[in-house]
Amino acid sequence: MTAAYWCGVFIDFIAFGIMTLQSFQLDLATVLLLHQCSFLVGALCFLYTRWQSKRGEGLGTLAIGFLSLAMSSTLAGLGERSVLSHEIWTFGTFVFGLIGYSVFWVGMRQLSSGRRRRIDWLVLVIPVVLIVVAFATRFYLVDAVRGAVSNFISFLSLAAATATVLHDRRPERLPVRVVLSCVIALSSLLALLIVVAMLTPAIAPMTPRWAFFIRIICHFAIALFVIILVKERAEAALRHAADTDMLTGVGNxxxxxxxxxxxxxxxxxxxxxxxxxxxxxxxxxxxxxxxxxxxxxxxxxxxxxxxxxxxxxxxxxxxxxxxxxxxxxxxxxxxxxxxxxxxxxxxxxxxxxxxxxxxxxxxxxxxxxxxxxxxxxxxxxxxxxxxxxxxxxxxxxxxxxx
Structure with missing residues (x-):
């Protein structure tokens, strides 16, 4: 099944989700639960593919990123049900969210390029600095400010991941790269719309709940297309091995x-x-x-x-x-x-x-x-x-x- 086929499935899935949301009013707790599940399912997909793949650069890192984001969503859900105090869950969800998206970018860079570079981990300086500032100023207690900062970092990380996947398309022309980059770019755009909705709700084109729901579908799609990317890469390697003289490296x-x-x-x-x-x-x-x-x-x-x-x-x-x-x-x-x-x-x-x-x-x-x-x-x-x-x-x- 080609990337174009799965792209069609993804579009149909979005249409189905929108019709479902129009038919049923989802409360915030349900949206957060789905949000958490999307990250957990994605992490399990990454870990399973890493286990099955000989070359799984980035898959383990992506799993860690998604697990961190799942923890962020879990803490938000517990806070919504008043299981945790406001100060604990707001700070926890802020920390895990920032770290999760930064680690996601590192994982996507590793997966896209096929190699690991220690220098990429310097991106974690950004969330660490923001966490220290948040702890000192306690701005994370203000929902609008916390949400705007978290989603803006999400926007930057996803936009950078999109650029990485497209840039690495030159040496490795796999069809799924375009589809994967489109899905990540859509999630990035939705994160930016959430920032707008939180800071200036009067001019926002959609509510945060709508944006969150579509992003949930994007998370499933990212996991799906990452698996397809690994599969297409393995198939390309097999074709190359079948067409290459092993001694000289030229065609056979x-x-x-x-x-x-x-x-x-x-x-x-x-x-x-x-x-x-x-x-x-x-x-x-x-x-x-x-x-x-x-x-x-x-x-x-x-x-x-x-x-x-x-x-x-x-x-x-x-x-x-x-x-x-x-x-x-x-x-x-x-x-x-x-x-x-x-x-x-x-x-x-x-x-x-x-x-x-x-x-x-x-x-x-x-x-x-x-x-x-x-x-x-x-x-x-x-x-x-x-x-x-x-x-x-x-x-x-x-x-x-x-």
Whole structure:
């Protein structure tokens, strides 16, 4: 099920919630109970996903943030039922709320980037300073001021989380990132509307109770889309592993063939490469050095190949590069440049320089008749011609080479 599907489910859920709220008048205690449950369910989802996931950066931190927010909501509910004194529950809900949203931002940053950074925890300086000021001035006893400050910190934390998720979309283009950032942004906007409603209720577009109710749905949605993000990330990692040569880090044969167009276009070129006398390298220097040679070769070709090209290891010491919109003259220039690059490679084995050369067969779609298999056969024939004529060179396919 795609992120778009779950986005539709989320929108339907909001519509259902609004109709429910119109049909039934929810009192504040009920809203607080639902608010608390949304955080508890979210925390359990994060913890379970962290348990199931090999890479769960941020999930544990998100769970701590949601548990802190659940405690804040619990204290508010106990205060509403007069179980706790006004001073205790107001200060408690203020402290846990500030810490909860700050920790949530840290967790979302860890989850989004896939790494942990100690410097992110410096954000806790903000709630600590506010807690000290609140304790000294006792402004937390004023409901409007306490609520405005808490929700403004919530707005800032959620807005920062939204920016983080969108920013990290560049290196990791997962579809659910857009949906998750929209849900967090909606929750952030609702927090800001609550601030407006508490400070200037006359101009507020909705009451705090409405905003709180929609935010409850957002909390469930955040938990849902975080799980989908972890799932999509795991699937992307599996696809990458399936398409990548584990030794060199470049694409493998499966990936390379999947990148080829079904019908050859005009002026496309294929370069088939084979490291010369690679078996002798393994016999003389050992297989570890042979692996090092393959890695160095793949890295050198990748760095010197046109960005629009596709490069892969087909197996053993055989590699291939597909160059779109490249005629025969351009393909030969590129191949000859790569021959020079490989000849200058410095691979060391116990103080000895490992000599490297490469033979390259070049074929273009102009002679392939629109068939990928024919293009491959032509490049293979040109490669054998390069080896037969002395190696360490590039040969362009022609009728004689065939």
């Amino acid at each position: 044969r499966r990936w390379f063939t999947s990148r080829m167009p079904k019908v050859m276009r005009a002026d496309d070129a294929l370069l088939l490469m084979d490291l010369d006398l690679f078996k002798q390298v393994n016999d003389r220097f050992g297989h570890d050095t042979g692996d090092q040679v393959l890695v160095s070769f793949a890295d050198a070709i990748s760095r010197n190949l046109n960005a629009s090209g596709s490069f892969a290891r087909l197996g053993g010491e055989e590699f291939a590069a597909y160059l779109p919109k490249t005629n025969a003259l351009e393909a030969m220039k590129a191949a000859e440049r790569l021959v020079d690059v490989v000849g200058k490679l410095e691979v060391d084995s116990n103080g000895q320089r490992v000599p490297l050369t490469v033979s390259i067969g070049v074929a273009t779609s102009a002679d392939a008749g629109g068939s990928w298999s024919d293009l491959l056969k032509m490049a293979d024939a040109a490669l054998y011609a390069a080896k037969d004529s002395g190696r360490n060179r590039a040969v362009l396919y022609d009728k004689i080479a065939a």
